[in-house]
Amino acid sequence: MTLYIRREASKLWKRVCSEITTEIGLLAENWKYLLAGLLCQYIHGLAARGVHYIHRPGPTLQDLGYILLPELGQDKSYISETVFTCVFLSFLLWTFHPFIMKSKKIYTVLIWCRVLAFLVACQFLRVITFYSTQLPGPNYHCREGSELARLPRPHSVLEVLLINFPRGVIYGCGDLIFSSHMIFTLVFVLTYQKYGFKRFIKLLGWVIAIFQSLLIIASRKHYTVDVVVAWYTVNLVVFFLDKKLPELPDRTTVLLPVSSKDRTKEENHKPLNGNGVDPTADRRPRAQVNVKIYEDINGVHTDNATNGT
Numbered sequence: 001m002t003l004y005i006r007r008e009a010s011k012l013w014k015r016v017c018s019e020i021t022t023e024i025g026l027l028a029e030n031w032k033y034l035l036a037g038l039l040c041q042y043i044h045g046l047a048a049r050g051v052h053y054i055h056r057p058g059p060t061l062q063d064l065g066y067i068l069l070p071e072l073g074q075d076k077s078y079i080s081e082t083v084f085t086c087v088f089l090s091f092l093l094w095t096f097h098p099f100i101m102k103s104k105k106i107y108t109v110l111i112w113c114r115v116l117a118f119l120v121a122c123q124f125l126r127v128i129t130f131y132s133t134q135l136p137g138p139n140y141h142c143r144e145g146s147e148l149a150r151l152p153r154p155h156s157v158l159e160v161l162l163i164n165f166p167r168g169v170i171y172g173c174g175d176l177i178f179s180s181h182m183i184f185t186l187v188f189v190l191t192y193q194k195y196g197f198k199r200f201i202k203l204l205g206w207v208i209a210i211f212q213s214l215l216i217i218a219s220r221k222h223y224t225v226d227v228v229v230a231w232y233t234v235n236l237v238v239f240f241l242d243k244k245l246p247e248l249p250d251r252t253t254v255l256l257p258v259s260s261k262d263r264t265k266e267e268n269h270k271p272l273n274g275n276g277v278d279p280t281a282d283r284r285p286r287a288q289v290n291v292k293i294y295e296d297i298n299g300v301h302t303d304n305a306t307n308g309t
Contacts, residue, residue, distance in 0.1 A: 012100060019099045026109040034109070037116025044123040048175040049163040051130055055174035057149040058136035065217040065224030066138075072218045074140045080215035084181050087208060091188040094196070104251050106195050114245060115191055121237050122183045129177045129229075138220045142173035149173060179222045182230035185209050190238045195248070 027034075060066075072079065095111050098104040141148040148171050154160050189205040196202055213227045 016099050023107065023109050026107055030109055030113050033113045034116065037120055040120040044127065045163050047127045048172050049160065051174040052172050053151050055134060055137060055150065057142060057144045060138045061135065061223060063223050069214060069218045071220060077219045080212065080219045080221065083212050083215060084185065087185055087188060106248060110248050115187060117245060118187045118238050118241060119183065121241055122234050125233060126178055126180065130175045134174050135176050137173040138223060141171050176222060176226050178229040178233060179216060179226045181216060182213060182227055183234055185212050186234040187238065
């Protein structure tokens, strides 16, 4: 048993080291895209922080989802955040599975380049949307009478740039259309739908996405329109952008090296001029020709008789 554990641990360590070497090479080629994607995440957070300064609380708008779904209450608002955290961490761990799993279909660096491209495109549309029209926030801390509904005028530029993370992200107001949580959730589900292996997990991902949508509405963190717009916007963005981005290399096809014995056989079949010849080509039976030569007084005559004709 101990010998088996040591042998498997040695294989796992070699696999991890090999994958690290591969991913470092990919990171050296694509670090600019990853850095740009992470920088855009910060800019998105900065834009969401900025719209909070101009948010004006007011009465909650009439909403069909609020009529159909019962309100969870402020004490249960953590449920939707817990589900989203599980989705985020699960996807994060899945993107690193090539380091330990034998069967692998993706490269970690390349899959995150793709995911960040989807996120940035969706978040760009989101920033334009929630700055176009500011709706009164339906969340509890965004309603009239709450101290967090309005932000005081910033005392310095540094106060704005730091975005009061993470409190400023959790208790933001005004960045409604469309839901940022649904952007991340749908991008993760769509990515696993294409590159994942397990059919059950793919189906489970869509179920969780629907459940997450209902939780967001029931928690009164977004209006129903915020969730509905996220569903068709993210799917359309991923659909069109996926065709424009270069496809990931397929790791399931492995090219076997040519052995020296096979190489020697190929060389033996080559003629002196260097052109390759297929040894199995044109092996049809040849007709046999018998030639009879006889002499007479007038000279030499040749009689050809072909067998098999």
